[in-house]
Amino acid sequence: MSEEVKMIPGNSLITSTPEEGRQLAVKMARLVIKVTQPDAEIREKLRPEYAEDPAMLIAVGQVVATEFATIAAANNYWRK
Amino acid sequence: MSEEVKMIPGNSLITSTPEEGRQLAVKMARLVIKVTQPDAEIREKLRPEYAEDPAMLIAVGQVVATEFATIAAANNYWRK
Amino acid sequence: MSEEVKMIPGNSLITSTPEEGRQLAVKMARLVIKVTQPDAEIREKLRPEYAEDPAMLIAVGQVVATEFATIAAANNYWRK
Amino acid sequence: MSEEVKMIPGNSLITSTPEEGRQLAVKMARLVIKVTQPDAEIREKLRPEYAEDPAMLIAVGQVVATEFATIAAANNYWRK
Amino acid sequence: MSEEVKMIPGNSLITSTPEEGRQLAVKMARLVIKVTQPDAEIREKLRPEYAEDPAMLIAVGQVVATEFATIAAANNYWRK
Amino acid sequence: MSEEVKMIPGNSLITSTPEEGRQLAVKMARLVIKVTQPDAEIREKLRPEYAEDPAMLIAVGQVVATEFATIAAANNYWRK
Numbered sequence: 001m002s003e004e005v006k007m008i009p010g011n012s013l014i015t016s017t018p019e020e021g022r023q024l025a026v027k028m029a030r031l032v033i034k035v036t037q038p039d040a041e042i043r044e045k046l047r048p049e050y051a052e053d054p055a056m057l058i059a060v061g062q063v064v065a066t067e068f069a070t071i072a073a074a075n076n077y078w079r080k
Numbered sequence: 081m082s083e084e085v086k087m088i089p090g091n092s093l094i095t096s097t098p099e100e101g102r103q104l105a106v107k108m109a110r111l112v113i114k115v116t117q118p119d120a121e122i123r124e125k126l127r128p129e130y131a132e133d134p135a136m137l138i139a140v141g142q143v144v145a146t147e148f149a150t151i152a153a154a155n156n157y158w159r160k
Numbered sequence: 161m162s163e164e165v166k167m168i169p170g171n172s173l174i175t176s177t178p179e180e181g182r183q184l185a186v187k188m189a190r191l192v193i194k195v196t197q198p199d200a201e202i203r204e205k206l207r208p209e210y211a212e213d214p215a216m217l218i219a220v221g222q223v224v225a226t227e228f229a230t231i232a233a234a235n236n237y238w239r240k
Numbered sequence: 241m242s243e244e245v246k247m248i249p250g251n252s253l254i255t256s257t258p259e260e261g262r263q264l265a266v267k268m269a270r271l272v273i274k275v276t277q278p279d280a281e282i283r284e285k286l287r288p289e290y291a292e293d294p295a296m297l298i299a300v301g302q303v304v305a306t307e308f309a310t311i312a313a314a315n316n317y318w319r320k
Numbered sequence: 321m322s323e324e325v326k327m328i329p330g331n332s333l334i335t336s337t338p339e340e341g342r343q344l345a346v347k348m349a350r351l352v353i354k355v356t357q358p359d360a361e362i363r364e365k366l367r368p369e370y371a372e373d374p375a376m377l378i379a380v381g382q383v384v385a386t387e388f389a390t391i392a393a394a395n396n397y398w399r400k
Numbered sequence: 401m402s403e404e405v406k407m408i409p410g411n412s413l414i415t416s417t418p419e420e421g422r423q424l425a426v427k428m429a430r431l432v433i434k435v436t437q438p439d440a441e442i443r444e445k446l447r448p449e450y451a452e453d454p455a456m457l458i459a460v461g462q463v464v465a466t467e468f469a470t471i472a473a474a475n476n477y478w479r480k
Binding site: 019023051052057061065069073077 | 130142
Binding site for chain 2: 166167216
């Protein structure tokens, strides 16, 4: 497999805080879309379509919630 | 990553009670939408669209259920 | 956060039986919709829309299944 | 809460075999729809709508998969 | 409950390899559809509808992913 | 079952890094679609349909997130 890291920034699920874990979840959700649609111009054209469509905004929220569940488990929920 | 906490109020998944955990789930679900559509005016315009559409209300419920699953696990289900 | 319990009846995920856990899942799913659309009159108007639409009924089933997964884990699946 | 068991046949998630667990998942998925739309006549009218619509059949499959995940965990995956 | 195994081939979630687990996930996803729509003729008519519709193909992928999560956990992820 | 590995490259969920796990999740999501629609010509025709549709791109993200959750658990989240 390619050595070049493309889909998980830092190539790790471990973060210092829940907030950073949440930011990672958002990035991971976006990077899958980038891999599926690599043409930046098309992605730019699609952005207003989903960012102004409430059903799609909710669907983005669902993906982020799912990614975050994995990241939170990886970090033992940042329990002290 | 930014120091400014934006997506998880209090930067923690730990809450005193299930009810507070549920409120956190609702907030986290909303904050993802805010990050994806940062324009407050557009968000205000979209609100009645989803709040009066039963399919979207159910989809919001799905996102909250998913966020809550993570929060509940983080809190060991508030078992005594 | 507010002291007033609004989203989890009894402010607990623990129930005596699977059936009661299932009833709690249904209530939790409904209460998220109530919080997202607080106007009772609008909710009443939406009810027949989703209760006579098979796709939405299935989507309600998905939300309840997700809530129930959390409640069942919280109760150690009511194993004896 | 009502004593009358309506949503989980046998009021238990424990089954002897994976196949029985799967049957329970299907029943639980159907009983949520029954609770949400209690009118048997309307439900009968809706049945052909979803049973001949591939998107809805797939969505039913998603709900059953989610219910089954919970039942399988409750039974420790019927490992011997 | 019926003795006749219909929804889980072999009446077990345990498989020798991840690949066999994946095949089981696909079969389980299909068998739920068969139980919900028992008429083979109708199912045959629906097949091209979903197999040529990208949204439905993705939805099938979601169901298989969910079934596979359960099967993988049942097999302790086939760790050696 | 067939000896020929078709749905899980390498017939294993174990990867060296989170990034490789993510690549596996993307491949597994695609291979389910290939199994459901084996005709390469039809799949090629469908590709632009979903790659230029924001709702479908988000749905692909949901499938990948679900597959990745399983792979991440299999690898104990690549904790050191």
